[in-house]
Amino acid sequence: MKARLDAIDWHILKELQEDGRMTNVELARRVGISAPPCLRRVRALEEAGLIRGYRTLLDEKQLGFDVTAFAMVGLHSQKEADLIAFEKTVQAWDVVRESYMLSGEVDFLLKCVAPDLQSFQNFVISELTAAPNVASVRTALTIRRTKDEPIVPIED
DSSP states (O other): OOOOOOHHHHHHHHHHHHOTTSOHHHHHHHHTSOHHHHHHHHHHHHHTTSSOOOOOOOOTTTTTOOEEEEEEEEESOOOHHHHHHHHHHHHTOTTEEEEEEOSSSOSEEEEEEESSHHHHHHHIIIIITTSTTEEEEEEEEOSOOOOOOOSOOOOO
C-alpha cells in the first residue's frame, strides 16, 4: 500500500531531498508550519520508512575513483537461495556501489567504482567471475555522467 501523504508531507520530502542538512526551523519555515509539528512529521516519515536516511553525496573522481563501470551478471541458477547467496556476496564488495536484480537476460546489474581500470579488471577477474554461481559477466565502462538525480521526482 502506498503511503497517504498530505501536501505538507510532500513538501517536507521535497525540501529534505534538496537539502537534508537544513535545520528543522528552516524546514518548518519553508513548508509553512511551526517547528514542533514539522519535527513530528519528519519523525513520522522516518518511522514509516519514507525517509530511509541522510547522507552526503561525494564526487568519486575527485576522491581518486576515476573508473565508473557497470557489470551485467548472469547466474547459473535463479533459485531463491542462490539469488540470496549472490546478494550477500555483493554486499561484501566495496567496489560495488549499487546492485539491482533484473528480469530478462541479465540477472544483476552492478554499478562499480575503482581507482583505475586495472583495479576494476582485477575485481572482475579475481572476484566477480570467480564467485559461486556466476555464469557470465559483461562490463561497460562509463564515458561521462550525463544525469545525476539521486532523488524521487516530487512535483510542486
